[in-house]
Amino acid sequence: MENALVIHEYLPQAYPSANEGEYIRFVWEAFESNYQSGKYQFSILAFHMLYMSYVYFSVWQIKQAKPEAFTHAVLFQQKEKELLTASSPFTFSEVNERSIFKFLRLAGCENQHIGKFQKLVDQRNEIAHPNGNIFFSDQAAADLRIEEVMQQIRGIQVHMTSVLHGCLLQFLRDSANPDDREIVDAADHVEINFLHKHYLSRKDIETCLACDLGEFNDSPFLGEVHALVNLIREKMED
Incomplete structure (x- = not known):
């Protein structure tokens, strides 16, 4: 069991x-x-x-x-x-x-x-x-x-690693700018438009958190990217 x-x-x-x-x-x-x-x-x-x-x-x-x-x-x-x-x-x-x-x-x-x-x-x-x-x-x-x-x-x-990394990177590209989000609350946005949308498990989230985020290093929204990733990490630990 x-x-x-x-x-x-x-x-x-x-x-x-x-x-x-x-x-x-x-x-x-x-x-x-x-x-x-x-x-x-x-x-x-x-x-x-x-x-x-x-x-x-x-x-x-x-x-x-x-x-x-x-x-x-x-x-x-x-x-x-x-x-x-x-x-x-x-x-x-x-x-x-x-x-x-x-x-x-x-x-x-x-x-x-x-x-x-x-x-x-x-x-x-x-x-x-x-x-x-x-x-x-x-x-x-x-x-x-x-x-x-x-x-x-x-x-x-x-x-599934490359697939899950692709899901995360696309989510961050679409969400990095807060003005582009339909859902104002960042935590709700992560839950509905990432976790729910992709039916993510704890193992999936672990894989996502190991993704290389280097493409956002020069982004003016780098801080928002890290904030979203931290919210994802918190959801895994709930």
Whole structure:
């Protein structure tokens, strides 16, 4: 269970919609209650839903940071319209799960990585159908699968560095001048137009804070840039 708790560091700290946050809590509680009652097969199904949510958040960040490359990648996809007009990461649930991983190539994931990610979907499909088999009948088997999932999440997260840095740099370029902000309060601006917009997790924010801000050294708004970054740091520590 302790290893499973780590997934919260990779899921958004806050959501634009209360319903989205409620959904993630619901799925976590489904995992937790089934795990604690020894219904490991159902707990793993719920944990897979959290894993796929993480993947959707990552693809959403790619869409925000690399819109042109994302648009090109979407061409000729079966759900092209749904992908291009997605209003939230959860819209990606309309796309075949195995297909959604292909967008991680835009973050630098290679085919061998994609294949490993897709394998978890194939294995989930095996336990999601009434085939008469109980694949996770004990805690040890469930814990092993949880660790496999967390390894994949950590692998994806490593590749997301350039994407997350791109999200931060664009936010700072758009926000450095206070007169250009629609939201006057800087803390609210950070929360709504950065954290919520990109569905950022604690791990995402840690990655953002390691970004090189050298391009702003000669900016007349350098002080504002540092103030915004400090607000982001404070949000991570909340």
